[in-house]
Amino acid sequence: MATKKCVNLFSKHLKNTFDKQTKRCLQTKYSSKDIGFLGVPFAAGQSRGGVEHGPAALRDAGIVQKLGYMGFNVHDYGDLKFDHIFHDPPDIVKNPRSVGQGAYQVSEAVKDIISAGHCGLTIGGDHSLSIGTVHGHCQAEENVCLIWVDAHADINTPLTSATGNVHGMCLSFVVHELQEYIPDIVDFDWIQPCISAKDIAYIGLRDLDPGERHIIEKLGISCYTTHEIDHFGIEYVLKKSIEAVNPNMDRPMHLSYDIDSLDPAISPSTGTPVPGGLTIREGMYIAEELAQTGLLHHIDLVEVNPLIGTKRDQNLTIFTASEIIQACFGKRRRGNVDPNYKLPIPEKPRKILSPSRTMNEKKKVHI
Ligand SMILES: NC(=[NH2+])NCCC[C@H](N)C(=O)O
Ligand SMILES: [Mn+2]
Numbered sequence: 139m140a141t142k143k144c145v146n147l148f149s150k151h152l153k154n155t156f157d158k159q160t161k162r163c164l165q166t167k168y169s170s171k172d173i174g175f176l177g178v179p180f181a182a183g184q185s186r187g188g189v190e191h192g193p194a195a196l197r198d199a200g201i202v203q204k205l206g207y208m209g210f211n212v213h214d215y216g217d218l219k220f221d222h223i224f225h226d227p228p229d230i231v232k233n234p235r236s237v238g239q240g241a242y243q244v245s246e247a248v249k250d251i252i253s254a255g256h257c258g259l260t261i262g263g264d265h266s267l268s269i270g271t272v273h274g275h276c277q278a279e280e281n282v283c284l285i286w287v288d289a290h291a292d293i294n295t296p297l298t299s300a301t302g303n304v305h306g307m308c309l310s311f312v313v314h315e316l317q318e319y320i321p322d323i324v325d326f327d328w329i330q331p332c333i334s335a336k337d338i339a340y341i342g343l344r345d346l347d348p349g350e351r352h353i354i355e356k357l358g359i360s361c362y363t364t365h366e367i368d369h370f371g372i373e374y375v376l377k378k379s380i381e382a383v384n385p386n387m388d389r390p391m392h393l394s395y396d397i398d399s400l401d402p403a404i405s406p407s408t409g410t411p412v413p414g415g416l417t418i419r420e421g422m423y424i425a426e427e428l429a430q431t432g433l434l435h436h437i438d439l440v441e442v443n444p445l446i447g448t449k450r451d452q453n454l455t456i457f458t459a460s461e462i463i464q465a466c467f468g469k470r471r472r473g474n475v476d477p478n479y480k481l482p483i484p485e486k487p488r489k490i491l492s493p494s495r496t497m498n499e500k501k502k503v504h505i
């Protein structure tokens with residue numbers, strides 16, 4: 139029963155979206171067939187080598203072609219190239235120049251992709267790149283809201299972080315309410331805060347630092363951890379998360395999907411795995427339902443590290459990531475209807491002794 143209600147809610151909103159025929163909705167409709175694909179081979183936001191190979195691994199797994207087969211025009215913006223910065227001693231964060239300059243490149247690229255009318259897809263790389271994707275997205279269009287699917291909140295300030303890794307702080311640089319708590323960091327001065335606490339919805343969290351829990355409580359950020367998913371179920375949690383940031387279903391949505399939100403059983407090759415994660419079915423449900431809203435304008439898929447674990451672990455993680463990405467763009471487990479599909483007719487249809495029983499033969503209906 140509950141599932142049915144949720145589906146109806148979405149189809150009602152979808153209908154309104156298209157019925158209103160506003161500019162925004164037309165753009166939603168238009169951009170859904172065009173994907174701006176960007177690889178971000180970036181690892182300086184954390185300390186483990188290998189995550190920079192995420193984009194190549196997903197390309198090798200055929201993700202661009204798969205999205206093409208689904209009917210999208212994939213505009214491939216290639217993989218960003220980052221200058222190696224030889225002298226980058228830690229400030230209050232690790233690798234400040236590399237991260238600051240790298241995130242700037244990401245922001246400019248995403249701004250171009252969204253401004254071109256495409257739906258953005260960024261493959262990481264570590265999660266610090268989302269400073270750039272969220273920033274660039276907000277430069278290109280107004281009123282963006284954010285769904286953050288992750289084991290972690292990634293909202294430490296440089297002063298609350300226990301690790302100094304920027305992938306655990308990325309949101310703090312773009313959230314308006316936190317700016318007075320952020321110190322000056324070399325090459326971070328270009329970042330304009332662009333999103334409010336009320337525009338963020340977390341799903342899947344289960345490893346929070348004390349400062350992060352404090353920030354979530356004080357700023358009232360929508361947050362459904364794996365505890366709430368156990369308690370209420372994923373359908374309720376997703377519905378409430380969307381309502382929290384997009385009650386009228388009229389805002390463009392940015393989805394930042396950290397592969398470590400999923401259970402390490404299905405995505406072991408990631409730098410900071412946390413047990414007890416989302417099942418593949420919960421992860422797919424989130425992606426499929428968000429795709430059905432027609433409002434996703436940018437998707438990040440981050441933290442796939444193809445050098446961690448056995449070959450089996452690596453292949454499994456890449457397969458999982460590829461399925462999640464396709465689901466975000468509308469691939470459904472129930473199968474997708476192809477309006478042009480024609481059931482093949484054999485040259486010599488089989489003979490049946492009592493032909494009157496053959497329904498289609500009788501009515502000549504082509505299916
Ligand atoms: N994007 C991630 N995987 N983040 C992990 C962050 C872990 C920890 N909270 C930190 O601040 O370092
Ligand atoms: Mn994470």
Ligand SMILES: [Mn+2]
Nearest residue numbers: 265288292396
């Ligand atoms: Mn993350």
